[in-house]
Amino acid sequence: MLQTPDSGSNGLITYSLSNTKGSAGNIFTIDENTGTVSVSGQIDYEKDRKYEVRVEAKDQGGLIGTSKVIVDVVDVNDNAPVINIMSFSSPVSENAPTGTTIAILNIKDADSDNNGKIRCSIDGKLPFKIESSLTNYYNLISDQHFDRESVSEYNITITATDLGSPPLTSSTKLHLKISDVILENPIELHRVTVEVLDINDHAPVFPNKDTAIGFEISESAAVGVQFPLQSAEDLDVAQNALQDYMLSPNDNFILKQHANPDGGKYVEMVLQKPLDREKHPRMSLKLIAVDGGTPQRSGTVNIDITVLDANDNAPVFNQSSVYKATVMENAATGTNIVTVNATDADSGSNGYITYSISNVRSNIADLLSIDEKSGVLSVSGPIDFEKDTKYELRIDAKDQGGLTDSSKVIIEVSDVNDNAPTVSVMSFTSHVSEDSPPGTTIGIINVKDLDSGENGQVTCKIEQNAPFKIKSNVINWRLTLVTRGAFRQRGRLQYNITVTCSDEGVPSLSAASLHFTDL
Structure with missing residues (x-):
């Protein structure tokens, strides 16, 4: 069982068999959740006395650990001896000397140890015996000596029994005739050993050369992590056999070769430089196995690598310094002001961005809102130029891994002529002598307009044909009302004075003030 310090899905491990050579792939299986290796095929000691398999443990982030499992097969006495008659001489002359070879038998038992040890015997009391010569x-x-006149033929039953428990036996029968003719040129046997010299007529072959080796590796995988690869097989021997592996040139991986106890080799791919999914989301490499023959032969298998994303890129606003926009005061709720946009080079949830307003004054939070998905900044409360002529706020773009970027947004408020001038009487003389000289001050009026620009420019005038005038225009928002000349209308005791002030907005707004002056 393999343990990992990671948590959550990163700590969930699945097990699989990799680089299973020969028949092992059809004989063993592993439970991907528990790591239990079990038998799924026929185990035969006589075919394979030992199996070596590699177990691969992989977490959900694509990181892999490997371990070798060596399974020794224990022999069971399941094979009876097999008797082969290599030579048999019949008939045999009755004057053949004692010790004459009648037959040569090859007897083998595929089992091992006592299960493969053999004892031979001849049934009945016959003038023969069995002696071991060479192995098997x-x-x-x-x-x-034979006497043809007494016994002219023999039925010989030879039994071979192994020493297993329970013992297994085999037998064969020979029918030997005795001749009274002396045979010339008796049989002679000679052992001949033939050595077949190998030529390089086989190239190294990968078991699944037409199917690429596939890996899914996180771009956050640590340098030095190892990935086991398939081993190639070469039917040639000695120098003509498999000698070396090579990996196609690349910046991220190197090969590490290991030797098996049987002299074979297996390889692992080792990460030597961190992966970057944003630059290379997929990689295609070639694993090449070469022999040492002349001419040299090789075999190739493809390696396809899918680089899994890690949240290693923060969102980036398209306008990194500042966004500028304008909005009319009194704009309706829901009016779009500006759209901010950020991008994230990561993929999936790591590249999904949400927007929010940060570090704003409470009054701005009530007036402006942003759609967290689209980045559209819009009006959510009453915009009043007379309260704020400009808003400055910061927008955060945040991915699902918690990485953020921010950008400033400056919003200029455009004034609307929504305020009429206000007229306030600061002082007023309600009684004026009829012989007052021209220019006599009878009142001071304060005029204000909260709007700006032309919307806040105010002009005032006196309605009707009264003997008064406004001496000066707006200075510090104050007007002076003075007499224009002598009072000529004898007998008139009172004047109604109406001062009307109008701004220059479109449409123009105005206000009036009415006063009475007695003579």
Whole structure:
């Protein structure tokens, strides 16, 4: 069982068998959740006495650990001895000397140890015996002189029994005739050893050369992590056999070769430089196996690598310094002001961005809002130029991994002529002598307009044909009302004075003030 310090899905491990050579791939399976290796095929000691498999443990982030499992097969006495007659001489002359070879037998038992040890015997009391000559070879020889006139033929049953528990036996029968003719040129046997010299007529071959080796590796994988690869097989021997592996040139991976106890080799791909999904989301490499023959032969298998995303890129606003926009005061709720936009080079949830307003005064938070998905900044409350002529706020763009970027947004408020001038009487003389000289001050009026620009420019005038005038225009928002000349209308005791002030906005707004003056 393999343990990992990671948590959550990153700590969930699945197990699989990799680089299973020969028949092992059809004989063993592993439970991907528990790591239990079990038998799924027929185990035969006589075919394979030992199996070596590699177990691969992989977490959900694509990181892999490997371990070798060596399974020794224990022999069971499931094979009876097999008897092969290599030579048999019949008939045999009755004057053949004692010790004459009658037959040569090859007897083998595929089992091992006591299960493969053999004892031979001859049924009944016959003038023969069995002697071992070479390994697995036995001679049937005469044990006394023959007398054809007494016994002209023999039925010989030879039984081979192994020493297993329970023992298994095999037997064969020979029918030997005794001749009274002396044979010339008796049989002679000679052992000949033939050595077949190998030529380089086989190239190294990967078991699944037409199917690429696939890996999914996180771009956050640590340098030095190892990935086991398939081993190639070469039917040639010695120098003509598989000698080396090569990996196609690349910046991220190197090969590490290991030797098996049987002299074979297996390889692992080792990460030597961090991966970057944003630059290379996929990689295609080639694993090449070469022999040492002349001419040299090789075999190739493709390696396809999918680089899994890690949240290693923060969002970036398209306008990194500042966004500028304008909005009319009194704009309706829901009016779009500006759209901010950020991008994230990561993929999936790591590249999904949400927008929010940060570090704003409470009054701005009530007036402006942003759509967290689209980045559209819009009006959510009453915009009043007379309260704020400009808003400055910061917008945060945040991915699902918690990485953020921010940008400033400056919004200029455009004035609307929504305020009429206000007229306030600061002082006023309600009684004026009829012989007052021209220019006599009878009142001071304060005039204000909260709008700006032309919307806040105010002009005032006196309605009707009264003997008064406004001496000066707006200075510090104050007007002076003075007499224009002598009072000529004898007998008139009172004047109604109406001062009207109008701004220059479109449409123009105005205000009036009415006063009475007695003579």
